[in-house]
Amino acid sequence: xxxxxxxxxxxxxxxxxxxxxxxxxxxxxxxxxxxxxxxxxxxxxxxxxxxxxxxxxxxxxxxxxxxxxxxxxxxxxxxxxxxxxxxxxxxxxxxxxxxxxxxxxxxxxxxxxxxxxxxxxxxxxxxxxxxxxxxxxxxxxxxxxxxxxxxxxxxxxxxxxxxxxxxxxxxxxxxxxxxxxxxxxxxxxxxxxxxxxxxxxxxxxxxxxxxxxxxxxxxxxxxxxxxxxxxxxxxxxxxxxxxxxxxxxxxxxxxxxxxxxxxxxxxxxxxxxxxxxxxxxxxxxxxxxx
Amino acid sequence: xxxxxxxxxxxxxxxxxxxxxxxxxxxxxxxxxxxxxxxxxxxxxxxxxxxxxxxxxxxxxxxxxxxxxxxxxxxxxxxxxxxxxxxxxxxxxxxxxxxxxxxxxxxxxxxxxxxxxxxxxxxxxxxxxxxxxxxxxxxxxxxxxxxxxxxxxxxxxxxxxxxxxxxxxxxxxxxxxxxxxxxxxxxxxxxxxxxxxxxxxxxxxxxxxxxxxxxxxxxxxxxxxxxxxxxxxxxxxxxxxxxxxxxxxxxxxxxxxxxxxxxxxxxxxxxxxxxxxxxxxxxxxxxxxxxxxxxxxxxxxxxxxxxxxxxxxxxxxxxxxxxxxxxxxxxxxxxxxxxxxxxxxxxxxxxxxxxxxxxxxxxxxxxxxxxxxxxxxxxxxxxxxxxxxxxxxxxxxxxxxxxxxxxxxxxxxxxxxxxxxxxxxxxxxxxxxx
Numbered sequence: 001x002x003x004x005x006x007x008x009x010x011x012x013x014x015x016x017x018x019x020x021x022x023x024x025x026x027x028x029x030x031x032x033x034x035x036x037x038x039x040x041x042x043x044x045x046x047x048x049x050x051x052x053x054x055x056x057x058x059x060x061x062x063x064x065x066x067x068x069x070x071x072x073x074x075x076x077x078x079x080x081x082x083x084x085x086x087x088x089x090x091x092x093x094x095x096x097x098x099x100x101x102x103x104x105x106x107x108x109x110x111x112x113x114x115x116x117x118x119x120x121x122x123x124x125x126x127x128x129x130x131x132x133x134x135x136x137x138x139x140x141x142x143x144x145x146x147x148x149x150x151x152x153x154x155x156x157x158x159x160x161x162x163x164x165x166x167x168x169x170x171x172x173x174x175x176x177x178x179x180x181x182x183x184x185x186x187x188x189x190x191x192x193x194x195x196x197x198x199x200x201x202x203x204x205x206x207x208x209x210x211x212x213x214x215x216x217x218x219x220x221x222x223x224x225x226x227x228x229x230x231x232x233x234x235x236x237x238x239x240x241x242x243x244x245x246x247x248x249x250x251x252x253x254x255x256x257x258x259x260x261x262x263x264x265x266x267x268x269x270x271x272x273x274x275x276x277x278x279x280x281x282x283x284x285x286x287x288x289x290x
Numbered sequence: 291x292x293x294x295x296x297x298x299x300x301x302x303x304x305x306x307x308x309x310x311x312x313x314x315x316x317x318x319x320x321x322x323x324x325x326x327x328x329x330x331x332x333x334x335x336x337x338x339x340x341x342x343x344x345x346x347x348x349x350x351x352x353x354x355x356x357x358x359x360x361x362x363x364x365x366x367x368x369x370x371x372x373x374x375x376x377x378x379x380x381x382x383x384x385x386x387x388x389x390x391x392x393x394x395x396x397x398x399x400x401x402x403x404x405x406x407x408x409x410x411x412x413x414x415x416x417x418x419x420x421x422x423x424x425x426x427x428x429x430x431x432x433x434x435x436x437x438x439x440x441x442x443x444x445x446x447x448x449x450x451x452x453x454x455x456x457x458x459x460x461x462x463x464x465x466x467x468x469x470x471x472x473x474x475x476x477x478x479x480x481x482x483x484x485x486x487x488x489x490x491x492x493x494x495x496x497x498x499x500x501x502x503x504x505x506x507x508x509x510x511x512x513x514x515x516x517x518x519x520x521x522x523x524x525x526x527x528x529x530x531x532x533x534x535x536x537x538x539x540x541x542x543x544x545x546x547x548x549x550x551x552x553x554x555x556x557x558x559x560x561x562x563x564x565x566x567x568x569x570x571x572x573x574x575x576x577x578x579x580x581x582x583x584x585x586x587x588x589x590x591x592x593x594x595x596x597x598x599x600x601x602x603x604x605x606x607x608x609x610x611x612x613x614x615x616x617x618x619x620x621x622x623x624x625x626x627x628x629x630x631x632x633x634x635x636x637x638x639x640x641x642x643x644x645x646x647x648x649x650x651x652x653x654x655x656x657x658x659x660x661x662x663x664x665x666x667x668x669x670x671x672x673x674x675x676x677x678x679x680x681x682x683x684x685x686x687x688x689x690x691x692x693x694x695x696x697x698x699x700x701x702x703x704x705x706x707x708x709x710x711x712x713x714x715x716x717x718x719x720x721x722x723x724x
Binding site for chain 2: 036037040066067125126129130133150152225226229230231233234235242245246247248249252254
């Protein structure tokens with residue numbers, strides 16, 4: 001009887017927690033089909049979470065008229081995907097060198113890398129703007145390539161500064177530490193070089209870590225707001241998060257905001273659901289809870 | 291051999307991807323051009339997502355581009371919420387466009403910071419002297435910017451509600467006194483019909499706070515800074531009159547007259563009848579009139595002792611100091627100064643036209659029009675926020691102090707701390723000399 005009560009209590013607790021996290025998303029999705037007046041009218045009653053009243057797709061059509069949403073979405077997919085792929089390669093290689101190879105000063109390097117985690121982005125955003133503006137750029141001019149200076153208003157200025165990531169390096173490092181070193185020694189005996197060990201042994205065993213880093217890299221890239229506002233001037237290059245501020249003008253269209261928010265939340269949810277199992281596994285195995 | 295081929299293929303793919311990333315990505319529209327080179331003039335506006343105003347800007351650009359062959363103006367629009375961050379970042383990278391819009395209170399700071407250059411628009415169809423004073427941006431006696439419109443603050447209410455509760459409807463000639471206003475709020479509160487009798491948009495953020503509430507502080511006799519030289523806030527922002535304002539402002543919450551933090555859309559709450567009186571901008575006048583019809587009354591600000599006050603200065607056009615084609619930029623500025631564009635702006639955005647000539651062409655704003663009173667408020671009550679490069683800092687400090695006061699902080703110490711911080715900022719920056 002006691003254990004039944006315990007189980008019921010556990011289930012009830014989990015249901016409450018699930019509702020706490022799910023209801024805002026339900027509210028967002030349901031409201032995206034309602035008029036502004038109805039959204040405000042339903043506040044304070046359970047109707048706010050239910051698809052009741054005159055539902056329509058007007059907010060979605062209005063949203064596309066107000067914001068070049070498809071372009072923004074495409075940009076974010078491109079920027080986030082490339083950042084994730086490059087981030088996994090660069091950070092796992094760095095972590096491999098720090099974790100598996102023996103060289104003087106590696107502990108100091110790891111310490112310095114970890115120390116950078118405490119510096120908030122906002123403190124070095126402006127210096128970074130100055131810095132990226134000094135970098136050389138190969139650009140297409142008509143039918144030929146030319147060298148110029150400054151990365152402002154490009155895709156790569158939204159990608160490359162965020163490829164190397166201290167937390168990802170630390171996370172990979174922790175995960176690689178859990179892979180037996182004997183595997184390296186056996187591979188070396190068989191004539192394998194470091195890159196072969198990385199590619200053939202360590203990476204194939206690091207699926208959960210890769211999945212976790214993919215999610216943790218994707219989220220800030222997808223949610224990027226301040227940086228693109230500072231370095232991108234052309235509307236055609238902007239990511240989705242900047243688009244949300246298009247709606248906060250004098251006449252705020254709440255239904256359209258909910259429609260836009262629903263549209264940009266779906267890819268993130270899909271990614272999390274796809275990697276959920278690996279994410280949980282790797283968090284549990286590394287003991288890192290970012 | 292197979293492995294070599296695969297490696298070669300992989301290397302090729304990697305090289306192609308790297309080239310695409312560096313070269314292909316750079317070929318996106320806009321590239322790294324500042325927009326200031328040659329005969330192309332780039333223009334930045336804060337109106338992304340605000341199609342009403344953006345369409346007017348586009349129209350002026352099209353008319354200008356069609357009118358001559360020498361210059362082409364290209365538009366880049368940004369969302370208003372973080373437009374200033376974009377400008378500051380671009381200025382630090384020396385990538386400002388030739389033409390940009392600027393919120394009136396920031397003109398002095400941007401001019402002092404070297405972002406803006408003085409402009410000469412003499413010979414325009416509309417002389418600068420014909421504009422509302424609050425729509426012209428000057429610094430050190432030089433013209434840096436001008437706007438096509440201003441906005442006005444007013445008290446909006448339902449006439450039927452005021453009559454029902456025996457509350458006098460104030461006029462510009464006889465606005466409410468502090469005592470009358472407090473009594474009206476008490477009466478409305480007592481009726482129990484409203485969640486809060488007064489809606490002042492306390493859930494807003496940023497510039498709304500100094501724009502909306504510092505005029506009340508000024509009506510009490512206080513101010514954000516001693517305007518004589520703009521060298522100190524101590525004794526002014528934390529002076530007796532300012533503290534009186536702070537106490538009154540706080541009392542609105544403690545007496546249940548106003549929410550400590552209003553809802554997401556205060557105007558919707560007012561129109562839904564959750565509040566009886568709303569302190570709001572003229573931009574909602576048309577919506578209010580549409581919803582409430584003849585029952586809507588637009589009331590002057592309360593006279594807290596030093597006369598009714600509202601904030602002045604809205605968005606204005608300026609030229610960057612790094613513009614390499616200043617003649618072209620000023621050509622555009624002169625071209626835009628036509629009465630028809632002043633009219634277009636005001637009609638599209640429900641704002642107050644910056645000239646009387648434009649106002650006469652708009653039914654709502656001409657003498658006898660339903661919003662004529664808003665023009666009157668802008669002309670008679672507008673107090674321009676302090677014209678000093680320190681203004682953005684003052685604005686932030688005032689916002690923090692006012693929010694702390696509503697949250698329960700002692701007004702004297704909150705305003706005192708703000709004044710002290712402002713003075714320190716002035717001292718650190720050598721009073722923004724130079």
